[in-house]
Amino acid sequence: MYGRKACQLVKDFNSGEKGQLVAFNNDLFDQVIAESSQHYFELQSLIRKMQEKELDVQTSKNEDHFGALIHHLALVRNKRCLMAYLHNRAEILRNLIWKVGPVIPEEIQEKLSHSEEEYLKKHSASLKSYMSRSDLDLAVDMVPPKDPYIQVRVLDDIGEGIVLSDDKTVNFARHSMHFLKRTDAEQFISRGLMEELKG
Numbered sequence: 001m002y003g004r005k006a007c008q009l010v011k012d013f014n015s016g017e018k019g020q021l022v023a024f025n026n027d028l029f030d031q032v033i034a035e036s037s038q039h040y041f042e043l044q045s046l047i048r049k050m051q052e053k054e055l056d057v058q059t060s061k062n063e064d065h066f067g068a069l070i071h072h073l074a075l076v077r078n079k080r081c082l083m084a085y086l087h088n089r090a091e092i093l094r095n096l097i098w099k100v101g102p103v104i105p106e107e108i109q110e111k112l113s114h115s116e117e118e119y120l121k122k123h124s125a126s127l128k129s130y131m132s133r134s135d136l137d138l139a140v141d142m143v144p145p146k147d148p149y150i151q152v153r154v155l156d157d158i159g160e161g162i163v164l165s166d167d168k169t170v171n172f173a174r175h176s177m178h179f180l181k182r183t184d185a186e187q188f189i190s191r192g193l194m195e196e197l198k199g
Helices: 004-014 026-052 063-100 114-134 182-190
Strands: 149-154 159-163 169-172 177-181 194-197
Touching (some): 026 063
Antiparallel strands (some): 149 194, 159 169
């Protein structure tokens, strides 16, 4: 049945939690592309056949015309399903960059295709370029803070000699507590390496 694999690809995307990525289904994606190529070749063959019989492709209503119409509609449907699959995955990746920053966790990177990894790199580079030209960090403080400084606790050993925005170097050893600018701590909090201490 035409379009069944493309429909399965969209269902595969929807099987995950909302806003979460499932692993890119390369096998099914390639099968849908192969099916689309087959539809294209069949469509071209039927149109050539009609032209050889000197029939008008637009107005003739014979079996070749309806066969070509079926292949055309199946091709369009497959294309829409492929585009929906890629678009929705790209939207999740764009939202993820705003939540965790340009460094995507390893468990999410394992779910990406090669083209999605390239897209992510280019999107992050464009965003970083824009923020450096405008001298703003748009990924920080989505909600305006009450205080520019926060107290944090390091959850995992981050390392020594980390340079902060005021050019000070600091050692972020596991379970150590620090009083930092929110902008300096935000990148570590979003990656789960620090937690903000409230109260």
